[in-house]
Amino acid sequence: MRAAVVTFPGSNCDRDLAVAFEAAGFEVHRVWHRDTSLPDGLDVIGLPGGFSFGDYLRCGAIAANAPICREVKAFAERGGHVLGICNGFQVLLETGLLPGALMRNANLHFVCKPVGLRVENNQSPYTSGYDAGAEITIPIAHHDGNYQADAETIARLDGDGRVAFRYIDNPNGSASDIAGIFSANRRVLGMMPHPERAIDPMHGGTDGLAMFTALTEMLADA
Numbered sequence: 650m651r652a653a654v655v656t657f658p659g660s661n662c663d664r665d666l667a668v669a670f671e672a673a674g675f676e677v678h679r680v681w682h683r684d685t686s687l688p689d690g691l692d693v694i695g696l697p698g699g700f701s702f703g704d705y706l707r708c709g710a711i712a713a714n715a716p717i718c719r720e721v722k723a724f725a726e727r728g729g730h731v732l733g734i735c736n737g738f739q740v741l742l743e744t745g746l747l748p749g750a751l752m753r754n755a756n757l758h759f760v761c762k763p764v765g766l767r768v769e770n771n772q773s774p775y776t777s778g779y780d781a782g783a784e785i786t787i788p789i790a791h792h793d794g795n796y797q798a799d800a801e802t803i804a805r806l807d808g809d810g811r812v813a814f815r816y817i818d819n820p821n822g823s824a825s826d827i828a829g830i831f832s833a834n835r836r837v838l839g840m841m842p843h844p845e846r847a848i849d850p851m852h853g854g855t856d857g858l859a860m861f862t863a864l865t866e867m868l869a870d871a
């Protein structure tokens with residue numbers, strides 16, 4: 650299994666994401682934002698957390714226009730798997746691969762703490778390792794995690810089983826408690842919480858590991 654992890658200026662979770670993919674058995678290729686092509690034979694691309702381009706303009710907006718994001722978009726449009734975590738989720742929204750926007754947290758504070766999530770849909774390559782409705786604990790660390798979309802989009806996401814995770818105790822004001830959403834084919838997942846920060850007992854919890862191991866198994870079976 651081959652994964653790519655993209656690094657933008659200001660990414661700070663790229664190594665952690667690479668380590669999480671490696672822990673699940675992926676061979677990881679690091680990709681720079683200015684690269685104009687992706688490694689051959691990729692199974693998944695990871696867009697990591699951080700503060701790409703200093704969060705200027707809007708979080709993820711400048712990164713979404715980096716040369717490599719043209720390739721990431723084309724890869725997803727060909728049916729490729731893309732996982733965007735935190736700033737990576739912000740980049741996915743700015744590329745248009747996922748709908749909606751991430752606004753400033755409702756309390757205007759940067760929030761950094763473990764939070765409870767409910768697995769809303771375990772029928773996806775990322776969530777099949779959890780029981781439907783399972784409650785897991787994953788850290789968040791963001792100031793722009795307040796997911797918003799128009800009511801019709803929220804209803805469509807819900808109706809089509811595209812809400813991956815919901816907050817049990819909403820920390821940022823997100824509409825409908827949404828913490829992560831899938832693309833229509835469920836191969837693109839964007840989420841604000843950081844599963845790569847919960848893969849080792851030293852992290853204080855391992856609830857994130859099942860996301861990466863399930864992905865390896867689903868891709869192996871595909």
Ligand SMILES: NC(=O)CC[C@H](N)C(=O)O
Pocket residue numbers: 697698699700701704708734735736737790791792793794
């Ligand atoms: N941990 C992160 O990826 C931070 C994301 C983003 N820059 C924010 O603070 O909202």
